[in-house]
Amino acid sequence: MAPAGFEADRNTLKFRCPAVYYGIECKSYRQCPAASCVRIPLEQDRRIFTPVARNSPKWDRLYNNRTAVERVNSRLDVSFGFEEHFIRGLAKMQLRCGLAFIVMLAMAVGRIKHNQHEHMRSLVRAA
Numbered sequence: 010m011a012p013a014g015f016e017a018d019r020n021t022l023k024f025r026c027p028a029v030y031y032g033i034e035c036k037s038y039r040q041c042p043a044a045s046c047v048r049i050p051l052e053q054d055r056r057i058f059t060p061v062a063r064n065s066p067k068w069d070r071l072y073n074n075r076t077a078v079e080r081v082n083s084r085l086d087v088s089f090g091f092e093e094h095f096i097r098g099l100a101k102m103q104l105r106c107g108l109a110f111i112v113m114l115a116m117a118v119g120r121i122k123h124n125q126h127e128h129m130r131s132l133v134r135a136a
Contacts, residue, residue, distance in 0.1 A: 012062035021048040
């Protein structure tokens with residue numbers, strides 16, 4: 010089935026027959042029970058059925074953003090040492106994470122100013 014969007018008022022994902030959706034001639038179109046559309050409520054299984062269909066281009070764009078965030082989280086854990094920390098208290102942890110983000114952004118700005126765009130994410134090369 011081809012994804013045809015999310016219906017917010019019904020809280021369902023809508024799928025259409027691939028032949029109809031992609032404009033392909035289908036001989037059994039008249040007998041097909043899914044010729045018009047099929048709706049799947051999100052409550053059926055929220056981990057599988059999300060407001061954005063998993064096989065859609067929008068899902069790929071959103072998932073690429075997620076992997077970028079995971080790279081930043083990994084850098085915080087490994088490179089800045091937050092995986093095995095001895096920091097106690099939320100205020101101290103927020104301060105140190107904020108300082109780590111400032112360092113990452115400052116290093117990126119420094120690399121851009123020195124026309125080193127390809128090394129913008131590097132933590133070890135000198136600017």
